[in-house]
Amino acid sequence: MDLALLERTLAERGEPAYRGPQVWEWVARGASSFDEMTTLAKPLRAALAAEVPFSTLEVVTEREARDGTVKTLFTTHDGHPVEAVLMRYRDGRRSLCLSSQSGCPLTCTFCATGAMRFGRNLTASEILDQALHFRRREAVNHAVYMGMGEPFLNDDAVLESARRLPGLGITHRRTTISTVGWMPGLRRFVDEVEEPIRLALSLHAADPGVRAELMPVEERYPLADVLAECRRYFELRRRKVFVEYVMLAGVNDSPAAGRCLAAVLEPGVFKVNLIPYNPTGSFEGSSRSAIEAFKRVLERAGIPATVRLTRGRDIDAACGQLASERVVSSS
Ligand code: SAH
Numbered sequence: 001m002d003l004a005l006l007e008r009t010l011a012e013r014g015e016p017a018y019r020g021p022q023v024w025e026w027v028a029r030g031a032s033s034f035d036e037m038t039t040l041a042k043p044l045r046a047a048l049a050a051e052v053p054f055s056t057l058e059v060v061t062e063r064e065a066r067d068g069t070v071k072t073l074f075t076t077h078d079g080h081p082v083e084a085v086l087m088r089y090r091d092g093r094r095s096l097c098l099s100s101q102s103g104c105p106l107t108c109t110f111c112a113t114g115a116m117r118f119g120r121n122l123t124a125s126e127i128l129d130q131a132l133h134f135r136r137r138e139a140v141n142h143a144v145y146m147g148m149g150e151p152f153l154n155d156d157a158v159l160e161s162a163r164r165l166p167g168l169g170i171t172h173r174r175t176t177i178s179t180v181g182w183m184p185g186l187r188r189f190v191d192e193v194e195e196p197i198r199l200a201l202s203l204h205a206a207d208p209g210v211r212a213e214l215m216p217v218e219e220r221y222p223l224a225d226v227l228a229e230c231r232r233y234f235e236l237r238r239r240k241v242f243v244e245y246v247m248l249a250g251v252n253d254s255p256a257a258g259r260c261l262a263a264v265l266e267p268g269v270f271k272v273n274l275i276p277y278n279p280t281g282s283f284e285g286s287s288r289s290a291i292e293a294f295k296r297v298l299e300r301a302g303i304p305a306t307v308r309l310t311r312g313r314d315i316d317a318a319c320g321q322l323a324s325e326r327v328v329s330s331s
Contacts, residue, residue, distance in 0.1 A: 069312030101149025152185020181226030258297030
């Protein structure tokens, strides 16, 4: 829901200041129409229904994977595709993967989103509407800004949306923003964000040459500076930084590359999440044994490491597979 439009509409009708938060509370708890908002007078419900569209996004398609993962393709009012994913785990965890941009201007070579055309930054309302879509269907409790886009290229809207997630049942401690290390946004996050929102860094190669080949952003914001900023986050907030590392056969998965990674990370500050590569074309994923060997190298150096569970691969909903241009143009 366009929350600015909601506020304007309420103000024009001379509604008291508490009305906005009251409507938001209904929305955040999963209401799917103004008509359900029984604490509002009927004429007000009707007026809002006439003037404020319930969502800023329209659903184009929705698919459910065998593992229960749901991927939804939306479109903005001006025709930009946006994808979001609901991951369901056996332990009851319900995690949302949210997009911060339509497409992505960065061109990481292993990521499908980077290959599609960049549209624009999403508004806070457009980010929240992805989450609300799933909230209307079931209770949710985790969110990661790991969908399309680079969150720190759109930090205002990302932070504004993240600050509202607790209303949906997603606490800040269960909210994670993932970045390639876009320094201006990262610096601001470290300096200004006092909420205990978690930070994840897409690292992928400790060697600057290899990293630059995978992630052109390395040329602009070198890893050493980004890691220094992550350490500052830890010093100020006392929360560990998650390191994401996609495992590419013959590129960044050797034991030597593991030692190189361990050498740039401090054990108390970073936790590594190894991501099996989801096919997007250009690379081969590392074998299971290579991933396990890499994990042991890190653990021997005292760096905690886990292997990310792959979800929704059969519907192209897994990490790096969000690229809806294809879907939009064929529908
Ligand atoms: N731009 C931000 C947010 C996107 S997060 C960032 O990069 O951190 C999406 C995560 O999935 C990133 O860690 C990204 O590197 C990873 N990823 C991208 N393509 C992938 C692929 N094909 N297989 C597995 N992980 C991939």
